[in-house]
Amino acid sequence: MNWRKDQGRERGYHHGNLKEALLQAALDLIGQKGAAGFTFADAARMAGVSPAAPYRHFRDRDELLSSIAQRGFEQFEQVLGGAWDDGRPDTMSAFERVGKAYLAFAREEPAYYSAMFESGVPSDANPQLLAVGERAFGIIRAAAERLAALVPVGTPRPPAMMMALHFWSMSHGIASLFSRGDAARRKLPMTPEELLEAEVLIYLRGLGFPTDRRAEAAEPQDKPAGPWGKPK
Amino acid sequence: MNWRKDQGRERGYHHGNLKEALLQAALDLIGQKGAAGFTFADAARMAGVSPAAPYRHFRDRDELLSSIAQRGFEQFEQVLGGAWDDGRPDTMSAFERVGKAYLAFAREEPAYYSAMFESGVPSDANPQLLAVGERAFGIIRAAAERLAALVPVGTPRPPAMMMALHFWSMSHGIASLFSRGDAARRKLPMTPEELLEAEVLIYLRGLGFPTDRRAEAAEPQDKPAGPWGKPK
């Protein structure tokens, strides 16, 4: 049977780039029908190969899923890292960007987000997945550490790790309850971004940060020159 | 073929309570293999009937799943409602109970929690599911409203609805990231309960609540005698 029907020109017996095509197809399918609905055979069909072909590149359906989760975390790390930008031009506004970037990723890449957090793929399915997940969280933790250093004296200062977990759970909670593409979205009196921003603001106020949004610029050079150049 | 092999005594051609048995079986299976892994045929087998029998009680696999989600929300409503107990003996401690109850439910009933929030069942799969979901959230919102009434004067007081959404997303974020039975649990420097309690405490401090845990008892009789009797 001819599997590569009419999708572009024939490429002959060998596909040439099947692994990539399968990853892309699976991503599309997850986006359309959810992580649960996606089918190995469907991905093969979409790539124009026989149902057995994918087994040359992935041990089974789960390995394909975890590969997508891994790729998702890689992009996630990029996005969060870019948003954080080592805390430039100042910790507070960079931090705010990270939050927005988190929600933007969940909204714009629901297929990746779904594979990463809602597909049932264990976070330690393979060492690389675990590692890249840690790196992504590491960005949130780095931001939390910089924020922790700014907590006004006289206020109880929780461990930076705990703050990072708080930020992560706030973001993930909002993303998974309200910021997804599917019909699970509840009707909100505001956007998820506004909801998260308000939540973080109240939380930071609870840590003693000044309540005025403008006061955030007053970032003291508390540590004598970290590894980051001064913002120009 | 004899479907009702050796599980207890024979009950003859008719099962007698198949719907209930299927719901129970499905719940067990979801608990063991996750919402994605659970199979309609498996539930039938576990109930001791033919693979076609479940179709007499559920339109398809999805309807069984959403029935479980609905039942889960009913229990959730009970648990949260019991914990809230109309804010007795005081708003703050009752509120704290609700948070603990939320996480306890997620941990002790992972199968229900999974069907409710991670199975891909749309929140409006049927009107009753939507309704009971709203009622459960309504408890959180009621608590948020009572808390909002206690926000000290001079502090910006966010809409109670927004506070409720914040509490929900905090709880759900922690539950779904850290408080689940499966291997997705990350290693934490503290329990999920402690994590949530700290998060809520900081948030409340951000709303102007006294930071001292003991000060919480000082709840003014702000409204002249609500519908709740005074705690004995």
Added chain:
DNA sequence: CAGTTCATGTAAAAAGCTTTTACATGAGCC
């Protein structure tokens, strides 16, 4: 109590997915 009815179950079958095994192809290499 006999007879009928109807909800509830079974059997069988079609269609599709997963995964394995044996075989086919052809790209890259001596």
Added chain:
DNA sequence: GGCTCATGTAAAAGCTTTTTACATGAACTG
């Protein structure tokens, strides 16, 4: 040109889902 091995295909077994026709017996009905 001829090997060799990665990469595809075909075929098959064993699942699941879902439908259709038929079987059973519990509960009315007269």
